[in-house]
Structure formats: C-alpha cells, structure tokens
Amino acid sequence: MTSISFNNFGGNLPNSIGNLSTQLRQLHFGFNMISGKIPEELGNLIGLTLLSMELNNFEGIIPTTFGMLEKMQLLDLKGNKLSGEVPPIIGNLSQLYHLSIGDNMLEGDIPSSIGNCKKLQYLDLAQNNLRGTIPLEVFSLSSLSNLLNLSRNSLSGSLPREVGMLKSINKLDVSENLLSGDIPRAIGECIRLEYLFLQGNSFNGTIPSSLASLKSLQYLDLSRNRLYGPIPNVLQNISVLEQLNVSFNMLEGEVPTEGVFGNVSEFVVTGNNKLCGGISKLHLEPCPVKSIKPAKHQKIKMIAVIVSGVSILLMATIILTVYKMRKRNKKPNSDLLKIDPLAKVSYQDLHQATDGFSGRNLVGSGSFGSVYKGNLESEDKVVAVKVMNLQKKGAHKSFIAECNALKNIRHRNLVKILTCCSSTDYKGQEFKALVFEYMNNGNLEQWLHPGTVNVENQRMLDLDQRLNITIDIAFVLHYLHLECEQSIIHCDLKPSNVLLDDVMVAHVSDFGIARLVSVIDDTSHRESSTIGIKGTIGYAPPGIFIDS
Amino acid sequence: MALLKFKESISNDPYGILASWNSSTHFCKWYGITCSPMHQRVTELNVEGYQLHGLISPHVGNLSFLRNLNLAKNSFFGKIPQKLGQLFRLQELVLSDNSLTGEIPTNLTSCSNLEFLYLTGNHLIGKIPIGISSLQKLQVLEISKNNLTGRIPPFIGNLSWLAILSVGDNHLERDIPQEICSLKNLTIMSVFLNRLSNTLPSSCLYNMSSLTFISAAFNNFNGSLPPNMFNTLSNLQYLAIGGNQFSGTIPISISNASSLFYLDLDQNNLVGQVPSLGKLHDLRRLNLELNSLGDNSTTDLEFLKSLTN
Numbered sequence: 001m002t003s004i005s006f007n008n009f010g011g012n013l014p015n016s017i018g019n020l021s022t023q024l025r026q027l028h029f030g031f032n033m034i035s036g037k038i039p040e041e042l043g044n045l046i047g048l049t050l051l052s053m054e055l056n057n058f059e060g061i062i063p064t065t066f067g068m069l070e071k072m073q074l075l076d077l078k079g080n081k082l083s084g085e086v087p088p089i090i091g092n093l094s095q096l097y098h099l100s101i102g103d104n105m106l107e108g109d110i111p112s113s114i115g116n117c118k119k120l121q122y123l124d125l126a127q128n129n130l131r132g133t134i135p136l137e138v139f140s141l142s143s144l145s146n147l148l149n150l151s152r153n154s155l156s157g158s159l160p161r162e163v164g165m166l167k168s169i170n171k172l173d174v175s176e177n178l179l180s181g182d183i184p185r186a187i188g189e190c191i192r193l194e195y196l197f198l199q200g201n202s203f204n205g206t207i208p209s210s211l212a213s214l215k216s217l218q219y220l221d222l223s224r225n226r227l228y229g230p231i232p233n234v235l236q237n238i239s240v241l242e243q244l245n246v247s248f249n250m251l252e253g254e255v256p257t258e259g260v261f262g263n264v265s266e267f268v269v270t271g272n273n274k275l276c277g278g279i280s281k282l283h284l285e286p287c288p289v290k291s292i293k294p295a296k297h298q299k300i301k302m303i304a305v306i307v308s309g310v311s312i313l314l315m316a317t318i319i320l321t322v323y324k325m326r327k328r329n330k331k332p333n334s335d336l337l338k339i340d341p342l343a344k345v346s347y348q349d350l351h352q353a354t355d356g357f358s359g360r361n362l363v364g365s366g367s368f369g370s371v372y373k374g375n376l377e378s379e380d381k382v383v384a385v386k387v388m389n390l391q392k393k394g395a396h397k398s399f400i401a402e403c404n405a406l407k408n409i410r411h412r413n414l415v416k417i418l419t420c421c422s423s424t425d426y427k428g429q430e431f432k433a434l435v436f437e438y439m440n441n442g443n444l445e446q447w448l449h450p451g452t453v454n455v456e457n458q459r460m461l462d463l464d465q466r467l468n469i470t471i472d473i474a475f476v477l478h479y480l481h482l483e484c485e486q487s488i489i490h491c492d493l494k495p496s497n498v499l500l501d502d503v504m505v506a507h508v509s510d511f512g513i514a515r516l517v518s519v520i521d522d523t524s525h526r527e528s529s530t531i532g533i534k535g536t537i538g539y540a541p542p543g544i545f546i547d548s
Numbered sequence: 549m550a551l552l553k554f555k556e557s558i559s560n561d562p563y564g565i566l567a568s569w570n571s572s573t574h575f576c577k578w579y580g581i582t583c584s585p586m587h588q589r590v591t592e593l594n595v596e597g598y599q600l601h602g603l604i605s606p607h608v609g610n611l612s613f614l615r616n617l618n619l620a621k622n623s624f625f626g627k628i629p630q631k632l633g634q635l636f637r638l639q640e641l642v643l644s645d646n647s648l649t650g651e652i653p654t655n656l657t658s659c660s661n662l663e664f665l666y667l668t669g670n671h672l673i674g675k676i677p678i679g680i681s682s683l684q685k686l687q688v689l690e691i692s693k694n695n696l697t698g699r700i701p702p703f704i705g706n707l708s709w710l711a712i713l714s715v716g717d718n719h720l721e722r723d724i725p726q727e728i729c730s731l732k733n734l735t736i737m738s739v740f741l742n743r744l745s746n747t748l749p750s751s752c753l754y755n756m757s758s759l760t761f762i763s764a765a766f767n768n769f770n771g772s773l774p775p776n777m778f779n780t781l782s783n784l785q786y787l788a789i790g791g792n793q794f795s796g797t798i799p800i801s802i803s804n805a806s807s808l809f810y811l812d813l814d815q816n817n818l819v820g821q822v823p824s825l826g827k828l829h830d831l832r833r834l835n836l837e838l839n840s841l842g843d844n845s846t847t848d849l850e851f852l853k854s855l856t857n
Binding site for chain 1: 814822832833834835836837838839840841842843844845846847848849850852853855856
C-alpha cells in the first residue's frame with residue numbers, strides 16, 4: 001500500500017510509477033495538486049485493487065492500459081480534468097465495486113460494456129459531457145446498491161422502465177440532463193431508494209403514483225420538468241419523505257395536506273400555476289368544491305337522499321332503455337366501453353408470473369410461440385401467457401394478426417384476452433406476448449385423442465358434452481362470420497384450438513393466422529391477409545388452397 | 549489442595565477439561581498440569597483457551613513450585629489475586645484476553661524470577677506499579693488493551709533485559725521517559741493509542757539499534773523528527789507514528805533505515821519535500837496521507853522515482 005493522499009503534492013506522476021511492485025494492492029494519490037497525464041504504465045501494476053487519484057489536476061485520457069487491472073475493485077478519478085471517452089475496457093474490470101469518474105470533461109456515450117462490471121455497487125459518472133441514451137446495460141447492474149449518479153451530463157432519451165431492475169439502489173441521480181418521456185412506473189420497484197433526483201430534465205407525463213411504494217424515500221426532486229396532471233395523493237403515505245420538490249412543472253389539481261405536505265419547509269410546489277388547496281401556509285387558491293357540502297339538518301339530508309335516489313332510478317331506466325334500443329341495432333363497440341382498461345403488464349411481471357418462463361409452466365406451443373401458465377399478481381388470477389417466438393419468420397405478423405382480430409371481438413365462446421405486452425426482455429431482445437384467461441380443462445384435442453401418457457386419469461366426453469361443445473363452436477363462428485363489424489375468418493379451427501373451461505364450455509383460441517374480411521362492399525376483399533400456409537393440413541377447408 | 553480450590557472457583561467449563569481433576573488420578577496427570585519429575589510438585593498450570601468462566605482462586609498462590617501459569621484466552625473475571633506474589637519461582641505469567649478487573653497487584657513485584665508478563669486484553673485499571681522495576685529478569689511486558697492510566701514509569705529503564713514493551717491502547721499520559729533509551733535489548737516498543745505527549749525521546753532513540761518495531765500512532769506527540777533520528781536504526785522494520793502532531797520535514801536519514809517495510813507517517817503536520825526512499829528496498833507500505841507534504845512544485849514526486857528504481 002502506498003498513499004500520499006491529502007497533501008500538497010504538485011508536479012507530474014513519473015512514468016516509472018509502473019515499475020512499482022506488481023504485488024502493490026493499493027495506490028492513493030487523492031486530494032493533491034498533481035497534474036499532467038495519467039501514466040499508461042500504471043496499467044503494469046496488475047496487483048492493484050484500489051486506485052484513487054481523485055481531486056487532482058490530471059488531464060488527458062483515461063489510459064486504455066487500465067483494462068489490464070483486472071483485480072481492480074475501486075477506481076476513483078473524480079474531480080480531475082480528464083477528457084476523451086470513457087474507455088470501453090472499463091468492462092474488463094469485473095471485480096469493480098466502486099467506479100467514480102465524475103466531475104471531469106469526459107465525452108461521448110456511456111459504454112455499454114459497463115454492464116460487465118457485475119459487482120458494481122457505486123457508479124458515479126456525473127458532471128461530464130456524456131451524451132446519447134443511457135445504455136440498458138446500466139440498469140442490468142442489479143448489484144448497484146449505493147449510488148447511480150449520471151447527473152449533469154447531456155444524456156438524452158428516456159429513463160427506461162428497466163430502471164426498476166435496480167432493486168437495491170439507494171441513491172439515483174439523473175438530474176440536469178436532457179432526458180424526456182414518462183417517468184417509468186417501474187421506478188416504484190426500486191424499493192430501497194432513499195434519494196431520487198430527476199430534476200432539470202424534460203420528463204413529461206404524470207407523476208407515477210407507484211412512487212408511493214418507495215417506503216424508504218427521503219428526498220425526491222422532480223422539479224424543472226414538464227410533468228402535468230395531479231400530485232398523487234399517495235405521496236402523503238411515504239412516512240420518511242423529508243424533502244419533496246415538484247416546482248416548475250405543469251402540475252394541476254389539489255395539493256395534498258398530509259405527510260410531507262404538512263410542513264411547508266419540507267416541500268416546494270412553486271412554478272406550477274394550476275395547483276390549488278394544500279395547507280394554508282402555501283397561500284394557494286382553494287380548490288373548486290366537488291361535492292355537496294354536508295347539510296345542516298336531517299330533513300334536508302333526507303330530501304337529498306330521496307331526490308338522489310329517485311334521480312338514480314330515473315337515470316338507470318333511461319340507460320336501460322337506451323341500452324335496449326342500441327342492442328337492437330347491435331354495435332359491438334358499445335360493449336367494449338364497459339371493459340376495464342387493460343391492465344398494463346411488464347416483461348418483468350410476466351417473467352415473475354411464469355417463474356421466468358420455466359418449462360414447468362409450459363402448457364403448449366403453437367406455430368409462432370409458446371403458451372405458459374402463470375400467476376399474475378397484479379390481476380390476482382391464473383393466466384395463460386402466449387409468448388411469440390419472434391425469431392420465427394412471420395411471428396411478428398402473427399402477433400399483429402391476432403391483435404387485430406381480437407381487438408374488436410368479445411364472445412362467451414372465445415378465450416378472453418386480458419392484456420398484451422410488447423417490450424424487451426432482460427437481454428434487450430424484443431418481447432411480445434398476449435395474456436389470456438387460463439382454461440383449466442385444456443384443449444379438445446386432448447379429450448378426443450388422449451395420449452397414452454395420462455391413462456390413469458382419462459375421462460371421456462359424453463354425448464351431451466360433445467353436443468354442447470359443437471354448439472358453442474357454432475355460436476362463436478356465427479358471431480365471428482356474421483355479427484362482427486368486420487368478419488373474421490379464424491383459418492385454423494381445429495380441436496387443439498378449442499379450449500375448455502372449468503364447466504366444459506368451449507372457447508375458441510389462437511387467432512394467429514386469422515383474416516379480417518371487410519364486407520362493406522359485396523365483393524368481400526381481404527383487408528389483412530396473412531402468411532403463406534393457412535391453417536393446418538387436415539383441418540383447413542379445401543377452398544383455402546384454391547384461393548391461394 | 550490448591551488445585552481443587554482453583555477448580556471450585558470455575559463456574560463453567562464448556563470443554564470439560566477439568567473433568568480429569570479428581571482424586572482418583574494423581575494431580576500430576578490432570579489436564580494442563582506439569583510436575584517436576586523428582587519431587588512431583590506442580591511447576592506448570594496451563595489451561596489457555598478453554599472458555600473457562602470464573603474467578604482466579606487465590607489458592608494458586610500456594611503452588612509454590614509454579615514456574616509457568618497460563619490462563620490466557622478464557623473468561624476469568626474479578627481481580628488478579630495478590631497471593632500470586634508468593635510464587636517466587638514464577639517465570640511466566642500469562643493472563644491475557646480475559647475479563648480481569650482491578651489493578652495490577654503490587655505484590656507481583658515479589659515474583660523476582662518473572663521473565664514474561666502478559667496481561668494484555670483485560671479491563672485492568674490504575675497505574676503501572678512502581679515495583680515492576682524490581683523484576684530484574686523481565687524480558688516481556690505486555691499490558692496493552694487495558695484501561696491503565698498514569699505515566700510510563702521512568703524506572704522502566706532499569707529492566708535491562710526488557711525486549712518487548714507493549715503498553716498500547718490504554719489511557720497513559722505524559723511523555724515516554726528518556727530512561728527508555730538505556731534498554732539496550734529493546735526490540736519492540738508499542739505505545740500506540742494512548743494520551744502520550746511531548747516529543748519522542750528522539751535525542752536518544754536513534755541510538756537504539758536493537759529496535760525493530762516502533763508503534764506510537766494515535767497519541768499527542770509533537771515536535772519535529774531530529775535529522776539524525778534514523779542514523780543507527782538499521783534494524784527498524786516497522787515505524788508507525790501516524791495520528792500525532794509531528795511537524796517539520798521527514799528526516800533525510802530515513803534512507804538509513806534500510807530494513808523498513810512498514811512506514812506510516814500519516815495524519816501529522818509534516819511539510820516539505822519527501823526525501824529519497826530509494827534505499828528502502830523492502831518497503832511494502834508507505835502512508836503519508838493527511839500531512840502538508842509537497843510544495844505544489846514539479847519536484848514534489850521525485851521520491852516516487854526513487855521508490856521505483
């Protein structure tokens with residue numbers, strides 16, 4: 001170990017420094033006035049585990065010879081005048097847990113090779129001239145527990161939802177950059193966060209209420225962005241939140257009054273001209289009254305109850321009548337209005353739901369993808385996740401075809417689609433999946449032609465059930481062909497695409513090669529065709545081959 | 549029977565090493581006991597490191613032929629019995645790493661044959677007893693990691709055989725007496741982490757060519773290091789004087805301390821240019837942190853060249 005830190009040493013570091021023993025583990029030069037270039041020869045000291053040169057006047061580039069220092073655990077070059085790019089060889093330093101090269105004049109992109117430093121707990125690249133987007137590899141560093149500081153650069157693009165993979169990060173600072181887009185909901189998954197600094201960017205969208213899941217959050221700065229919408233009330237619930245700054249955005253609505261919002265010294269909301277309410281010391285306009293103020297007398301209350309009761313009844317009658325009238329000249333879209341907004345699920349949700357798409361949960365695989373059984377926590381139900389095999393030619397098209405077919409249809413004999421997911425997986429590969437209701441009784445194929453595997457619990461369909469299933473399928477085909485705004489031809493109807501639920505009701509599935517046929521003019525012309533082979537040999541109608 | 553009394557005062561014996569201590573076997577065959585072959589008298593009692601919990605029975609003082617008493621690394625508590633002073637044949641007393649309290653018994657000074665005294669790692673209080681000066685044969689005095697107060701007594705200079713003086717991590721005050729320089733056999737001087745002040749006895753220290761190890765870190769020493777300080781310390785391997793208020797420059801004579809492998813001068817008020825360290829071929833650790841060394845001049849780091857050539 002050699003340390004000369006915290007003195008008044010000036011001058012240059014001699015190149016002969018590289019002649020020190022290769023046994024040397026620690027070398028500390030920090031807090032002096034040493035100038036000149038960092039000698040390339042430092043790379044000879046392959047025994048180094050700790051090298052600190054912070055707060056000097058070093059200039060020039062970070063030598064690429066540092067790539068040889070494979071035992072390096074701590075590298076601190078903060079606060080010098082280093083220029084050039086962050087050398088990608090930094091990725092060679094696989095033992096690195098602390099990398100601090102902030103406050104220099106480094107430029108260019110953040111090298112994605114930094115994702116190879118799998119032990120990194122502390123990463124400080126702040127106060128340089130770094131550009132480009134933040135490589136996703138940075139967020140794959142789940143080891144990051146102390147600090148990720150990218151502030152005061154010129155980074156652009158969005159803060160990707162992968163930020164949620166930083167499960168143990170304590171302090172995240174991307175402030176004073178050129179970042180835009182939404183603040184990802186997934187930020188709520190960084191559950192160890194105590195300091196979150198996003199100020200001085202161009203983030204837009206609303207403040208995600210998922211921030212309230214950050215139970216340890218003490219400092220939150222969202223100021224000087226383009227955030228709109230309300231301040232989520234749930235931010236009141238973060239009990240340890242000490243400082244909140246949402247100033248200079250475009251926020252509107254009521255300022256909460258509890259938690260951090262209870263003490264005017266702990267939060268800043270200035271520069272948002274549409275905010276109202278809050279504690280009196282804020283001197284904001286009171287919010288417009290939303291509800292009837294509680295009446296003083298019981299009688300008035302009674303009258304109010306009666307009046308509102310009657311009006312509700314009246315409205316219900318009107319709605320029912322309208323509904324009946326509309327039902328007569330049926331428009332399928334009207335039903336859709338009542339569907340709950342599709343739950344948003346991330347790749348991570350699905351990954352979790354299916355135990356990482358494990359083989360145990362694989363329930364089938366079709367032409368363009370595999371179907372996994374999964375337990376989606378957010379929906380609290382068992383689902384089937386159809387993951388598209390995007391490597392396969394036509395899988396993209398199939399995904400689109402299925403989405404197009406499913407987006408406007410709803411029938412008791414169709415498999416209900418819950419949501420879909422179009423994202424990237426942990427490796428950065430494109431990921432597309434559809435999430436369906438899970439059907440407990442498998443597919444009709446298994447019932448009609450049981451394999452020899454499950455001989456012991458084989459069951460047979462009785463005639464009644466077979467008839468019901470046939471009727472179910474007929475119903476849904478009638479619906480698809482004649483009752484939809486745009487006719488849909490399934491193109492691959494076969495027993496393995498007929499799924500059976502708990503009570504043996506049939507649900508048709510797999511619209512991967514379905515066709516939409518417009519019937520606006522009489523000459524039925526194809527609007528959305530599909531790929532070469534249509535259907536399964538043996539099940540496809542002869543006509544389809546003639547057609548093609 | 550002193551040994552059975554010793555056993556009685558031990559309340560916990562997790563390894564059961566005292567199980568053999570019963571009247572059915574001759575005490576010379578008991579675990580940890582060595583007897584003189586001729587007269588079958590107990591000459592050694594060694595039960596180091598068995599997590600024994602209890603008091604040290606004063607009856608041990610009756611084992612008048614005892615030459616070696618080693619109770620180290622146990623959980624003995626209470627005071628060191630004054631009666632140990634009766635053991636005039638005692639050469640080695642090892643009570644380190646227990647939970648002993650009270651003062652170092654003054655009676656110990658009558659153990660005139662004592663050569664090795666290890667009391668490190670207890671909770672002893674009070675001063676270093678004056679009587680220690682009568683232990684003329686003492687070679688090792690290790691009393692570090694206690695709560696001892698007062699001064700390092702000047703009469704320590706009388707212990708002409710003393711090779712190891714280890715009094716670190718106590719609450720000792722004032723200076724290191726000049727008399728220490730008369731210890732011609734002293735190889736290890738460890739006084740770190742006390743409240744010692746004034747200058748090191750540097751006017752004579754450089755004469756002590758026997759010294760291999762000096763640890764005086766984390767005290768209140770001040771003054772400058774005399775230029776000739778290292779002239780004759782050619783055997784010095786370890787020098788740690790960090791965390792004091794030493795001022796002035798690093799003596800050029802340091803290059804004579806050619807055996808140095810560990811050099812900590814950190815956290816002082818040292819100034820100026822660092823002299824050549826070129827002759828310190830074995831140097832493995834060099835800590836100069838937190839001083840005011842260097843003048844922001846181009847020659848400041850010349851000494852690094854001397855290290856590498």
